[in-house]
């Protein structure tokens with residue numbers, strides 16, 4: 001059955017909607033549907049089958065059963081071979097996945113082609129390599145009373161892993177968790193965001209084509225509360241939950257996980273700081289801040305919403321960033337030059353525009369943007385906002401402290417390095433920070449003193465998948481990436497063999 005109609009999902013008006021279904025135990029299954037709207041035009045582009053409690057239950061049962069089948073008997077090297085086949089198949093379905101991601105989010109084809117979809121395949125290759133070369137510890141033991149033993153650890157899957165992800169980088173964030181979970185021999189039930197059901201549905205087809213055994217990968221569509229998300233996190237058959245999304249949702253899921261004493265990994269929100277020192281290459285700092293603020297419509301958890309600039313270059317930096325914000329091309333997603341994208345939903349646009357209004361009420365100066373663009377075509381039915389640059393807010397203003405998740409930043413001056421680090425750390429969040437400086441000593445001091453899971457120096461969102469990824473404070477619990485992912489997605493059994 002063809003479930004997929006890429007031509008209808010490129011964010012242009014005029015197509016008829018397709019149907020996206022759940023994937024349980026190797027079969028596509030339906031349900032009551034809800035509409036998926038294009039962020040570009042507001043039109044319905046697909047109908048999505050919502051998983052009810054029985055469908056979620058069937059998905060968890062299928063995942064449990066798969067652990068007792070051929071998947072459960074494979075070695076790490078054999079699973080690595082399957083993961084590489086998944087990566088190959090993702091590349092074969094490249095155009096469909098680009099269309100899926102662009103259709104669901106309204107992002108530009110150039111971003112989907114260069115970031116989102118390649119990272120999907122890269123995630124599977126990286127974790128195939130990581131698991132195939134992973135080792136466990138062993139100890140030759142000799143006790144004071146003369147007894148001797150060999151201790152060694154055996155890595156085992158955790159079991160059935162629930163994977164719940166948001167809408168901003170749908171395939172990238174989903175595969176970032178599916179790949180290590182499968183590499184470690186688990187089976188998974190995934191719930192993509194209700195806003196972005198398409199690439200996950202293609203991924204289900206990819207899993208089947210790559211020969212992943214039935215029940216190892218299951219997909220349930222739907223919402224959070226009283227829907228597939230809650231049914232999944234409360235299900236007693238789920239052994240571990242990995243979640244990416246808002247900090248408040250993480251808190252709700254933590255409560256559900258507590259009832260079943262389930263392991264959790266949380267990648268949550270941020271209000272990330274960028275520090276621009278006067279010794280920085282200012283051209284690079286401006287362009288880097290354009291990227292870190294406006295990429296993906298500012299809808300990346302790693303985006304910079306707070307910029308602090310050393311006073312001697314503050315005026316120049318503000319003027320240049322504001323100028324660049326007004327120059328970013330709109331355009332349809334299919335146009336290669338498009339830099340702006342719509343927000344994901346009308347509800348999210350209301351939230352972001354609410355912060356634009358609040359910023360004015362809190363006394364901000366709007367250096368760029370602050371409103372809604374007008375197109376005189378079908379995009380006026382979509383959810384665009386202008387990239388926005390603010391100054392003049394008090395340090396404790398809500399606009400300067402709460403995560404907005406849109407194309408907006410606030411810029412404030414600083415005078416000393418200590419002050420810059422203190423301003424950056426003055427946040428409930430601790431996900432990422434970006435530092436622009438030519439002073440190598442300062443770069444290392446920033447790494448040591450900034451309370452964030454990631455510190456980028458003279459770059460932003462440069463990723464090596466072997467490195468620890470996650471957030472401090474309200475930005476998360478735990479680390480994934482490289483062997484840190486193996487630690488979450490596997491259990492270790494220590495075997496102690498008496499040598500006497």
Ligand code: NAD
Pocket residue numbers: 164165166167168173191192193194222223224225228229230233244245246247249250252253266267268269270300301403405431471475476
């Ligand atoms: P969200 O928390 O609203 O939703 C995320 C997912 O959780 C969705 O699939 C949603 O349906 C589901 N969900 C919602 N309520 C639930 C519940 N009660 N039980 C189970 N599932 C539930 O987040 P969003 O709006 O989709 O995404 C934006 C947020 O995600 C931002 O805060 C952003 O910073 C964060 N984010 C963090 C990272 C990271 O790596 N730290 C990455 C991307 C996005």
Ligand code: 6OD
Pocket residue numbers: 168169173176299300301302463469
């Ligand atoms: O690059 C990654 O692995 C990752 N998890 C990125 C998260 C981006 C947040 O929107």
